[in-house]
Amino acid sequence: MSKLAYTAPLIIQRADPYIYKHTDGYYYFTASVPSYDRIEIRRARTLEGLAHAAPRTVWRKHPDGSGPMSQLIWAPEIHFIDGKWYIYFAASHTKEFDNNGMFQHRMFCIECDQENPVCAEEEWIEKGQIKTDKDTFSLDATEFDWQGDHYYVWAQKDPAIRGNSNLYIAKMKNPWTLATKPVMLSKPEYDWEIRGFWVNEGPAVIHRNGRFFMTYSASATDENYAMGMLTCSDDADLLNADNWSKSKEPVFQSDLTTHQYGPGHNSFTVAEDGKTDLMVYHCRDYTEIKGDPLYDPNRHTLVKPFDWNDDGTPDFGKPVPYNYD
Incomplete structure (x- = not known):
């Protein structure tokens, strides 16, 4: 196991963490904020530096409280695609549930053509909703490239399938438009995927050893939350x-x-040595949650190195214990 270790937790009260190391040598970090009302970015030359970097708000929820992108801003991810920056995120027009008892989120995209995306809010342009073949609860989009194509992966509700969300993949026409029909890759089915809620969400992709590995999260967002x-x-x-x-x-x-x-x-990044693979994830250190786990702010961001098994598959080990005084 790598001897690398980072402060745990690295960043407090930031759930759904995403860290991207760009070619400029900076790490870029974004995540859900506990108030679910804005998108922040911070950057630093080192991962430890992210903990002390000042966050910059680059986008805020729409103020009317009843239109698209006006409530519950979840799980932003920052990507650099074809020379521009993009942030994918989920947002709702209301905090109320739909007739099926589901949140009413859809997926959206904003774009920035500045060299440094940690910039003024007006530098980020809304590209609108990323639409699929169903107008249903959808969230947790990520993107990866392979052989000249851009692929989009996300979680979405299918009314014909039991549960809150399944995982889907499609090719992209551009960073905010799908080019192919969505293909379902996974649905909640095993016991550990259906505790509290039937959920497959939060996909993350890493390419190593001739294979693509797509991690995802399942079950309710309490101690039952686990990764497949x-x-x-x-x-x-x-x-x-x-x-x-x-x-x-x-x-x-x-x-x-x-x-x-x-x-x-989780998400994936690479250590400062340019070689060690790292997993970024959120976690709590207690189980007694008062009220809805969604509104408990203490899902903290952690970073840990992981190894690769002899068969070329990742060995994520166990969550790291807190190590700060």
Whole structure:
């Protein structure tokens, strides 16, 4: 196991964390803020530096409180695509549930053509909703590139399938428009995916050893939250669900011995050495949550190195214990 270690938690009260290391040598960080009312970015030359970097608000929810993008801003991710910056996020027009008892989020995109995306709000332009073949609850979009194509992966509700959300993939026409019909890759089915809620969400993709590994999170956002993984050979058709195999057991989950509960909604980055793979995720250190877990602010951002097994698959190990005084 790598001897690298980072302050744990690295950034407090930031859930759904996303860290991207750009070619300019900076790390860029964004995540859900507890008030769910804005999108922040911070940047630093080192991962530890992100903890002390001043966050810059680059976008705020619409003020009317009843239109698109006016409520519950969730899980932003920052990507650099074809020379511009993009942030994907989910937003609702209301805090009320729909007739099926679901939140009413849809996926949106904003764009910035500045060299440094940690800039004024007016430099970020709304590109609108990313529409799929269903007008249903959708969230947690991510993007990756392969052989000249951009792929979009996200979570969405299918009214014909039991549960809150499944995982889908499609090619992109441009960073805010799908080019192909969505393909479902996974739905909640195993016991550890349906505790509290039937959920597959928060996909993250890493490409190593001739394969794509797609982690995702399942179950309710309390101590039951856990991560699964899908795997596909990089010489196979990524849009064919039959080419993706699914882990039958969690690949990362709560650890009672270190008091780490509900790890999930991860992303991947690389350490300062340019070689060590890192997993970024959020976690709590207690299980007694008062009220709705969604509004408990203490899902903190953690970063940990992970190794690779002899068969080329990732070994994420266990959540790291808190190490600050």
